[in-house]
Amino acid sequence: MSSYAVADAPPPQEPAETPQEKLARRLGHLTSSYLEPAQVAEIQKAYEVAAKAHEGQFRLSGEPYVCHPLSVAIILAEMRMDAKGIMAALLHDVIEDTPLTKEDLSARFGAEVAELVDGVSKLTQLDCKSRAEAQAENVRKMVLAMVKDLRVIMVKLADRLHNMRTLDVMNPGRRCRIARETLDIYAPIAHRLGMNEVRLELENLGFSAMYPMRHRVLEQCVKKARGNRKEVLATIESTLKARLKDCGMPDARIIGREKHLYSLYQKMRSKHLPFAQVYDVYAFRIVVDSPDECYRALGAVHNLYKPIPGRFKDYIALPKANGYQSLHTVLIGPFGLPLEIQIRTHAMHHMAESGIAAHWLYKSETDPAAGSQARAREWLRDLLEIQKSAGDSLEFLDNLKVDLFQHECYVFTPKGRIIKLPRGATIVDFAYAVHTDIGNSCVSARVNRILAPLHSVLENGQTIEIITAPWARPNPLWLNYVVTAKARAAIRSHLRNFKKQEAVNLGRRLLEKELANHGLNLEAIPPQQLENFTRSLELASFESLLEDLGLGNRLPFLVVQQMLHGERESGKGAPSPAAEKSARMPLVIKGTEGVVVNLAKCCRPIPGDPIVGFFNPGKGIVVHLTDCKNAAELRRKQINSLDVEWDRAASGMFPAMIRLELMNRVGTLAQVASAISRMEADIENVQITNQDDQISTDVITIGVKDRVHLARVMRELRRLSIVLKISRVKSELRK
Known part of the structure; x- marks a missing residue:
């Protein structure tokens, strides 16, 4: 087993190194260039444990399995990740694929490394109904671990990056599935954290794996077009350099920029454009020393070429959510061609390429990545709030995807606070962005001091004032137009809890009504008897039984019969004719009970009509007119029914x-x-x-x-x- 400590003298002639030894030596060289010897020794120890644990395991390519964690560690070492993060990368698969446990790692390397490794490890013992649910649960676990320590996602992204680089050995079906997951989840997360270099590579590798033919054709087109553009690019670059030098910025760095293949492909698809029209755009990046020079450079290029109105964006004054800062402008260049220009400082350039990784890459007393770290943690706090509101892992993953694929819009509170929202966001999204309680109780809003409906789509620069009311609650229709994950999760959570409470209340009324038919009262039944009965039905609590009754999952007269006669059936299914009472007290309704008492849309019953109720499992009770044709059909199908009548005090429209x-x-x-x-x-x-x-x-x-x-x-x-x-x-x- 090879050590990767760096030797002072050239190594003696030995047999050719194995891939594992080459990787180990490279990792040793990288880590010893910026870490203390004691930390390098700890990494060496982690490597030895990983190598021993994975001994005898091989990847599909045929190389020893330990080459994968070594490669992941090298990717992180190139970002100058700290020693604990490198150790977690080396050990990230041992819990999942070897007999070693989290407790073993904690004893050998400390709780911090063990927690990092556990955060990256998949959930192997999952009781999931589908692969999608298993994937969603794993992503949910990873995000929760990210909230505690950002290094978890750094290790996971490096792990995914190396897996994508070595994807060719897998069968087409699995390759396509992993590529789709990368494009849907991991590349957007890298973008959200500002790790542009990682995102671009993940997107291009994912595009190549998903659509190999399209990738190959597009790559050939780009190579062919590049030769025709060299002269134009050289002309523009020399003109820009000359103008900046005249304006007192001789050291400004100008970089010709090409769209990467996946971005080209997305633009061609979304705008239905041929390759020639998309690629007929010239792009340059100007890197200067200070923010002041950024604005001076902007003035210089605007004097050189005419700007296109509405295409200027100032991400220096208003950074993106991931910390990205630059000035963007589009000009009419020579030959009448569009010319995209990005202007930024060297620190902004480092941040744009590396995002939160800049915290480790460029760590210094003035830590240029501090802003990105703070924004990343703010985003993760929002994710934590979203996951608390989500009903299950699939809903959480859906909310996460909504949150990842968005472009910003900037609006203001009446006190001047800037709120960043995705494009297409509505007043309801804004209300929830301010605070969940504000969103739950909003009834209207003023946009630039003018009353506007809640579904109004917001535009940059607007000032929004939310009007709330203590009696207000979220409307299910809001889900049709909100776009932020936070708003969607909060609305769903409130409606889910509201439905549960309504079901419990209705279930209690149904049970009390059925007990009254037998001359009994729910309050008179000892709590211990209710608890024993609930346990016999294998339910967690008496409230769960009431919820089942309210949702129509259990029939009240069968439940009462079991309660009285000690039967052990589940309480579900059709009753026997003898089980039904000839005369039962009707359930009195007001029509405003909520989502668990529904008035049928086929006959539209109103107060004063003779009515009948039918149990609809999972949804509660549906009320029809007694002479409704659909009610007759339900009776013919022997759907369980109950007698209902209108409350004389029923009010409303x-x-x-x-x-x-x-x-x-x-x-x-x-x-x-x-x-x-x-x-x-x-x-x-x-x-x-x-x-x-x-x-x-x-x-x-x-x-x-x-x-x-x-x-x-x-x-x-x-x-x-x-x-x-x-x-x-x-x-x-x-x-």
Whole structure:
């Protein structure tokens, strides 16, 4: 087993080195160039443990398995990662692939290294229904470990980078799956952390693995086009240098910049452009010494070539979320071609290429990466809040992807605080970005002092003032237009908890009603008896039983029978005819119980109507009119039902549908709307189902208080001379 300590004298002639020995020697050379000898010795010890643990294991390429952790450690050493991070890289697969445990590593190398290795390790003992769920759970675990220590994601990205470099030996299906995961998750995370060099390589390798033919064709096109551009690039570069020198910046560095292949491919796809139009853009990067010189250089290039309006971005004054800073401008260059210019300082350039890795690459007293570290930790804190709100790992992964694929928009609070949001963000996204409680209770907003609806899309520079109310709560419709992961997770969490509480309340009422049919009271049953009964049903708590009842997963009369007779069935399934009582107290509803009591959309029952309820497992109770055609169909299918009736104190507006046959004249709908308004009813929807020169048949959905109110509205409409026939719609639009 080879040590990688650096020898002072040239090594004697020996047999050719193995790949493992070459990698070990290279790692030794890199680490000893910036770490203390004691730290290098600790890394040596970690290497020896990893080599011994992986002994006899080989990669698909045929090389010893330990070559992989060595390569990962080398990638991190090139970023000047600290000793603990290098040790974690060397040991990152031992928990997963060898008998060594986290406790073993903690005893040998300390808790810090053990925690890092555990954070990178996959969850091998997962009870997951699908590969997607397993992937989501692993990403969730990794993100939680990232929150504790940023080095976890550094090791994971280096691990993924080396895996992508050696992907060719895998079968096409697995290669494609790993490449998709890289492009969907790991490359965006590298971008979010400002690690541009890692991101570009991951994207190009992923693109090559996913679409080898497209990658090859695009690569050939770029090589061919590059030769035709050399003269133009040289002309532009010399002109820029001369202008900057005249402006007192002779040391400014000018770099010709090419779009990498995956970026070209994405642009061609998203904008439906041929290669010639995408590649017909010349790009340069100007690197100067100070922020002041950045703005002077901007003025110089704007005097040289005309800027394109609306294409200037100042990321120095308003850095991106990952800490990226630069001035961006697009000019009309020579020959009328677009010319992209990025202007930044040397420190900004290091940050743009390395992101949080600059913390280790360029560590100094003035640590230029401190801002990036702070932003990364702020982002990770947001992820932690999102994961707390997520229902499961798949929902969390969905929220993470939403959070990763976004471009910034900058808006202000009334006090002048800048809030960064993704493009397309709405007022609701802004409210949740300020604080979760603000989002949960927002009812309206002022944009630049003008009232605006909550679905309004925000634009750069707007000032937003949120209006809240103590009674307000999130609306499920918000999920149709919010774009930030934080808002989406918070809304889903609130609705999930709200539904659970509503289900528990309804379940309690159903159980109390059924017990009352037997002359019993829930309060009179000893808590210990309830606990024993719940345990016999293999449920975690009595509240879980009530939730099941409210969601329609268990039937109240069967549960009561088991409670009274000590039966051990699950409480699910259809009851026997003898089990049903001939007369039961009906469940009294107000129609405003929430998401677990739903009024059927086919017949639109309103207070005063004779109604019947049907259990809908997982969703609660659906209430139909007793003479609804769909209710008859449900009875025929022996769907479990219960007697319900309207509470006399039911209040609010309820939708009801009426069919009108009208004379087809100018102003007919206006007369109908006026009559409905006079009767203090609301029009919710108008649907024209049939129309000719003489007659129009319309179905109108109106909001009414109860059956009496609906009758008064229909009487008022009958008085209109244009109304030929009117009737209430019952069970014709099945949903």
